[in-house]
Amino acid sequence: MKQSKRINRIFKKKIFFAVLLPLLATVLLSASLIVSHSSKYSGGATVFTVNGEPVSKDEFMNVMSGLRANVFSYFVQKYGVTDSAKFWATSFQGEIPIEVLKQKTLDKMKRIKTEQIVMKSNGIASDISYSGFLDKLKAENERRKKAVENKQAIYGPQQFDATGYYEVLHGNRMEELKNKLADKELLSSDEEIKNAYDENKETMYKKIDSIKYEKIVLSYLDEKGNPSPDKKKIAASMATRIKEDTNKGLKFEDIVNAYKKQDKSDIEYKGMAFNESTYKTDVRTYPQLTTTLNELKNGQISDVIEESASFNIVRVLEKSIPSYKTLDEVREQVKKELTDKKVDEFINKLVHGSKLIVDNKAYNSIS
Structure with a gap:
């Protein structure tokens, strides 16, 4: 009888371990996965x-x-x-x-x-x-x-x-x-859009001025296309003298021709135009010259401008009357800018x- 009870207890223990342990393991594994998922995706504390x-x-x-x-x-x-x-x-x-x-x-x-x-x-x-x-x-x-x-x-x-x-x-x-x-x-109402357009018309919706100008260019690049310190000194000295000549009222083209007769081959005269179509290229290549052109009035001559390995002097010949993009042209742009401000x-x-x-x-x- 005692032997039978002992065997029964052993059998029950086996059932306990056989059934409960896997269940416990499953619970622990699930908890582990939850913790692991939380740790992996919660982003920490x-x-x-x-x-x-x-x-x-x-x-x-x-x-x-x-x-x-x-x-x-x-x-x-x-x-x-x-x-x-x-x-x-x-x-x-x-x-x-x-x-x-x-x-x-x-x-x-x-x-x-x-x-x-x-x-x-x-x-x-x-x-x-x-x-x-x-x-x-x-x-x-x-x-x-x-x-x-x-x-x-x-x-x-x-x-x-x-x-x-x-x-x-x-x-x-x-x-x-x-x-x-x-x-x-x-x-945004039509009135708000109109008011926003009027407020920013001068700074944001003004068209690029169309400017006809002439310039004298003194390059200091060497034969390989690299800036030359020696040529730069010579060009800088020439630019100072040429600026004095322009102040005396001498014509740009006449000044250049006179210097060329003295075998000054690095001096050049150019008649140019600045407008909507050239704006992006000009701003990227000659930012200082572009800014100066917009500041000058008809007939005015710039100081010596150094950029792109050259000295430049420009004179505005003709400048268009300021004009603006119409509200219909920029309505969507105005609306977006107004929305950005409101948001x-x-x-x-x-x-x-x-x-x-x-x-x-x-x-x-x-x-």
Whole structure:
């Protein structure tokens, strides 16, 4: 009888281990997967919340990485510092780079999260968590990889990093939000568009002046097309004398012909036109000359202008009467600029009134 009871207890223990242990293992595994998934996708500890929406440490660090260069430049320009191992923790007249960087990140993230909340309420983004962003990043990079493999055209890099795609995704969503708000809450009336056009007409909608001008060019390039220090000295001296000649009322072309007879082959006379069609090229190649042309009046002569390895003197021959793009021509541009301004003011109010709760322990752990 005792033997039978002993066998029965052993049998029950076997059943317990055979049934309960696998069940326990399943529970533990599930818990492990939940923890693992949370650890992998939550982005770490919450640094702060904006109206209840969390900003994880990983999201904070991602945005912070994009601001490092800006903060470093600030300290270089203000204090003349150089990079070093201790730079970020060193105090410069009370300003510590890492603390300035963290504060700038906090300010920027507060605005970004506020904008994301508005996006969510307007159906632009259903998920504004960092884990949702990482899912989108993964999907986008997989799409780009397949496109490259199939020899399809893609715009931008073959693969995005987190910082780059964060900015791109947020920028695209903001454009979508602006378009939506422009047709609803922030719709601009015809009167508002007209007033915005009138206010910015002189600075934004003025047409490029059409200018006919002549110039004397003294190049100091050598035979190989490289700037020559010796030729530059000669050209600079000549430019000074030529400027005096122009002040005496001598004609540009006559001045050049006279110098050419003295075998001054690097001097040249040009009759030129500056207008809408030449503007982009001229601004890129001769920015200082272009600025000077716009400042001069009919008949006025410039001082000596040095750029593009040459000395130049210009005289305006004829300048068109200022004209402006009509409201019909720029209506959509005015509407967009007005919407941008309205959205900016709208977000600023929301940011100012948003509730920010910072987890000091998580925030202070960032370095």
